[in-house]
Amino acid sequence: MLRLSTFPIQTLKSRPNVSDNESTGILLQWWYIRQEMAGVYNFLPMGLRVLRNIENIVRAEMDNAGYHETLMAVISGKESWDKTGRWDMDVMFHVPAHGNKEYSINPTNEETVVPMMKEFLQSYKNYPTCVYHIQKKFRNEKRAKSGLLRGREFLMKDAYSFHIDESEFSEFYENAKVVYKRIFERLGVGADTYETVADGGDFTDKYSHEFQTVLPIGEDEIYICKWCQLGHNKEIVEGDFVCTSCWSLEYDLKQASEVGNIFPLETKFSKAFELEYLDGENKKIDKVLMGCYGIGISRLMGVIAEYSITDKGIAWPESIAPATHYIIVIGEDNLDIATKLAEELESQWKTVVLDDRMGRKFGFGQKAGDCELWGIPNRIVFSPKTLEQGGYELLERGEKSSIVKL
Amino acid sequence: MLRLSTFPIQTLKSRPNVSDNESTGILLQWWYIRQEMAGVYNFLPMGLRVLRNIENIVRAEMDNAGYHETLMAVISGKESWDKTGRWDMDVMFHVPAHGNKEYSINPTNEETVVPMMKEFLQSYKNYPTCVYHIQKKFRNEKRAKSGLLRGREFLMKDAYSFHIDESEFSEFYENAKVVYKRIFERLGVGADTYETVADGGDFTDKYSHEFQTVLPIGEDEIYICKWCQLGHNKEIVEGDFVCTSCWSLEYDLKQASEVGNIFPLETKFSKAFELEYLDGENKKIDKVLMGCYGIGISRLMGVIAEYSITDKGIAWPESIAPATHYIIVIGEDNLDIATKLAEELESQWKTVVLDDRMGRKFGFGQKAGDCELWGIPNRIVFSPKTLEQGGYELLERGEKSSIVKL
Numbered sequence: 012m013l014r015l016s017t018f019p020i021q022t023l024k025s026r027p028n029v030s031d032n033e034s035t036g037i038l039l040q041w042w043y044i045r046q047e048m049a050g051v052y053n054f055l056p057m058g059l060r061v062l063r064n065i066e067n068i069v070r071a072e073m074d075n076a077g078y079h080e081t082l083m084a085v086i087s088g089k090e091s092w093d094k095t096g097r098w099d100m101d102v103m104f105h106v107p108a109h110g111n112k113e114y115s116i117n118p119t120n121e122e123t124v125v126p127m128m129k130e131f132l133q134s135y136k137n138y139p140t141c142v143y144h145i146q147k148k149f150r151n152e153k154r155a156k157s158g159l160l161r162g163r164e165f166l167m168k169d170a171y172s173f174h175i176d177e178s179e180f181s182e183f184y185e186n187a188k189v190v191y192k193r194i195f196e197r198l199g200v201g202a203d204t205y206e207t208v209a210d211g212g213d214f215t216d217k218y219s220h221e222f223q224t225v226l227p228i229g230e231d232e233i234y235i236c237k238w239c240q241l242g243h244n245k246e247i248v249e250g251d252f253v254c255t256s257c258w259s260l261e262y263d264l265k266q267a268s269e270v271g272n273i274f275p276l277e278t279k280f281s282k283a284f285e286l287e288y289l290d291g292e293n294k295k296i297d298k299v300l301m302g303c304y305g306i307g308i309s310r311l312m313g314v315i316a317e318y319s320i321t322d323k324g325i326a327w328p329e330s331i332a333p334a335t336h337y338i339i340v341i342g343e344d345n346l347d348i349a350t351k352l353a354e355e356l357e358s359q360w361k362t363v364v365l366d367d368r369m370g371r372k373f374g375f376g377q378k379a380g381d382c383e384l385w386g387i388p389n390r391i392v393f394s395p396k397t398l399e400q401g402g403y404e405l406l407e408r409g410e411k412s413s414i415v416k417l
Numbered sequence: 418m419l420r421l422s423t424f425p426i427q428t429l430k431s432r433p434n435v436s437d438n439e440s441t442g443i444l445l446q447w448w449y450i451r452q453e454m455a456g457v458y459n460f461l462p463m464g465l466r467v468l469r470n471i472e473n474i475v476r477a478e479m480d481n482a483g484y485h486e487t488l489m490a491v492i493s494g495k496e497s498w499d500k501t502g503r504w505d506m507d508v509m510f511h512v513p514a515h516g517n518k519e520y521s522i523n524p525t526n527e528e529t530v531v532p533m534m535k536e537f538l539q540s541y542k543n544y545p546t547c548v549y550h551i552q553k554k555f556r557n558e559k560r561a562k563s564g565l566l567r568g569r570e571f572l573m574k575d576a577y578s579f580h581i582d583e584s585e586f587s588e589f590y591e592n593a594k595v596v597y598k599r600i601f602e603r604l605g606v607g608a609d610t611y612e613t614v615a616d617g618g619d620f621t622d623k624y625s626h627e628f629q630t631v632l633p634i635g636e637d638e639i640y641i642c643k644w645c646q647l648g649h650n651k652e653i654v655e656g657d658f659v660c661t662s663c664w665s666l667e668y669d670l671k672q673a674s675e676v677g678n679i680f681p682l683e684t685k686f687s688k689a690f691e692l693e694y695l696d697g698e699n700k701k702i703d704k705v706l707m708g709c710y711g712i713g714i715s716r717l718m719g720v721i722a723e724y725s726i727t728d729k730g731i732a733w734p735e736s737i738a739p740a741t742h743y744i745i746v747i748g749e750d751n752l753d754i755a756t757k758l759a760e761e762l763e764s765q766w767k768t769v770v771l772d773d774r775m776g777r778k779f780g781f782g783q784k785a786g787d788c789e790l791w792g793i794p795n796r797i798v799f800s801p802k803t804l805e806q807g808g809y810e811l812l813e814r815g816e817k818s819s820i821v822k823l
Contacts, residue, residue, distance in 0.1 A: 017485070018548075019543045021536075042536070042537075047492075047494075048520075051493070059487055059488050062488070077420075079424045080462060081459060083453075084453040084454075084458065086453075086457055086555065087454065087457070088453075104512050104513075105512075108510065108557050108569075127451050127453075127459050130427075130451065131425055136776075137425045142462075163492065163514075164490055370542075
């Protein structure tokens with residue numbers, strides 16, 4: 012449990028100004044995060060808890076869907092990037108090293124995953140397979156902005172799949188959408204997050220797919236089909252809107268923020284690294300299809316914060332709140348009984364912030380305010396008054412408070 | 418559960434040669450890890466499981482002891498390093514960035530943690546406190562060697578504590594040793610890991626303390642007092658050995674590998690960043706004592722691998738083995754019943770590798786060998802023969818096998 016007396020998270024008196032979104036200011040003011048430099052943040056205990064909750068939901072759903080977790084390197088040699096011609100990407104950090112070497116700090120991981128998986132994918136029997144990792148990534152951005160939404164250092168889940176059959180790939184790719192929808196549901200943004208058709212970029216003639224959460228500060232504009240709810244990034248809509256799925260002409264046009272994307276990579280990277288396999292007749296085949304599937308974990312934290320702003324703070328979805336329970340203790344005498352309940356709750360897999368700060372500055376009003384600021388869904392109060400009534404006060408989000416007898 | 422049919426971890430026919438230790442060759446041959454470049458490794462599913470198990474034990478014990486988890490940045494600006502004069506450290510990677518900037522890829526985190534914590538430590542009431550994080554670190558090593566033991570990229574737990582009272586600091590520092598001992602116990606190396614007095618380095622006139630695991634390949638020599646078991650790094654023993662604790666003259670001299678260290682930092686970093694607080698009389702005091710407490714998580718994986726080598730593979734301690742159970746399935750028909758048991762075990766917080774690979778190559782011998790290779794402590798076999806006997810065969814490490822009826 013987090014005992015606030017041992018980590019005195021104070022809040023800043025004034026809110027740092029972040030031009031293009033409101034939530035970053037709140038995250039900074041309440042010490043979820045602290046700016047190390049523009050686009051780079053340290054996560055303090057309350058912020059790290061939110062980040063890890065998001066990460067763990069993503070991980071659980073990837074595992075459930077049969078993706079294998081790995082952990083790929085952050086720095087790499089130049090050789091792999093030379094094979095794909097991406098060494099000189101503008102966002103790549105190039106790091107001089109002893110021995111006249113130069114390394115990359117990886118902004119993405121195709122150049123790592125393909126050589127790595129090539130070791131295992133030499134027979135048709137080894138397909139299909141898919142791996143992922145959750146790792147920090149780095150981009151040499153000219154201007155970092157938008158807090159967690161576009162950083163120089165950020166936490167990301169990347170998944171990659173490998174296939175030798177077109178229709179099997181299509182089926183896998185469609186299932187990835189289902190997995191992503193479940194993730195966004197569990198993260199509490201499902202109702203406003205749309206599968207969105209987008210440009211395929213450099214690697215495919217087909218479309219790619221984004222998941223876009225409707226938000227006024229969103230950097231994208233999407234057409235949402237009124238009939239089938241499929242989103243379309245404005246970049247692919249030429250002239251009048253026609254839904255690519257149900258051919259309806261009716262739409263809503265909304266601002267939205269990208270929270271995930273999936274791409275067919277075709278054979279772009281498998282060819283670059285000469286990934287080949289032996290088929291059933293021992294013939295060498297050089298056509299391995301790949302897909303890639305990204306979710307920006309720290310970016311998502313920023314999006315969900317923005318999505319969950321109330322006039323009192325950030326009302327985090329219960330699945331990712333920094334804790335499930337916030338226990339306010341009024342009076343030293345009541346600390347033992349409150350600690351006991353906290354331990355009991357944690358043994359039931361709940362997470363507890365114990366507001367055991369004492370002294371004149373920390374009255375009920377201050378503590379209740381902090382609980383609301385931090386958006387913790389269940390508030391418990393131990394005070395002389397509640398104990399007189401035989402127990403503690405429980406206030407669940409959206410409910411009326413009640414006394415729970417001990 | 419890890420289904421081997423979907424992630425075909427093959428083993429290399431020959432063992433890569435690593436000059437100064439045996440375990441790295443094994444870790445590479447059996448695809449726990451794959452070298453990205455010298456000193457930089459990718460973790461494949463079996464290796465990542467071991468790494469995470471170590472990480473989670475360290476995290477649980479730090480949390481128990483009241484350290485607050487944070488996540489600090491990997492890259493930083495030059496300004497903080499200029500304040501401590503460490504920008505030009507030989508192991509520091511310097512990264513040119515847009516806008517004529519230069520960043521560090523952090524080899525250590527004092528320069529991050531002090532400015533961060535300074536925000537919260539302005540009153541005497543805010544002391545003592547302690548934080549930690551588990552993060553990748555980077556060193557520009559001239560020559561990377563020894564596999565996971567000394568890398569250019571590695572995972573580390575760093576903790577830092579802040580104090581305003583000498584004797585309170587001493588008590589905290591002594592307790593850190595107790596926490597470390599418990600961690601090494603749980604990791605299965607407690608019996609051969611010694612608290613070891615070492616040189617204080619640049620920051621203190623006092624000693625620092627290492628935890629050293631006795632290993633023939635160890636890069637350090639330690640004198641272990643025969644009476645009180647306290648280790649002494651050879652670097653501090655001048656002339657004849659005298660135990661610094663019980664004054665005994667008797668010792669064993671052994672090779673050992675460092676698995677953790679704790680340092681008094683005195684006021685070196687708090688002064689550099691002008692960390693000051695107001696005392697009870699509102700007077701500004703500029704003397705904040707710090708301690709730092711490190712454990713190299715990925716290095717530990719290398720040390721424990723080396724420590725656990727048998728003639729058949731690596732017999733991982735049960736607490737960190739890639740799985741608790743390895744289920745061998747012989748015959749497609751038995752897959753359903755084996756999967757059901759695997760699910761049941763995972764619902765009881767066990768972790769399962771399901772060897773569901775079929776085909777002539779994957780007979781019982783191959784699968785049983787792989788189980789032993791990977792050092793998984795409990796082996797279960799479902800085969801026509803065991804089912805004839807009414808169930809499955811269970812073989813626990815060090816025990817005789819028996820049939821468990823279904």
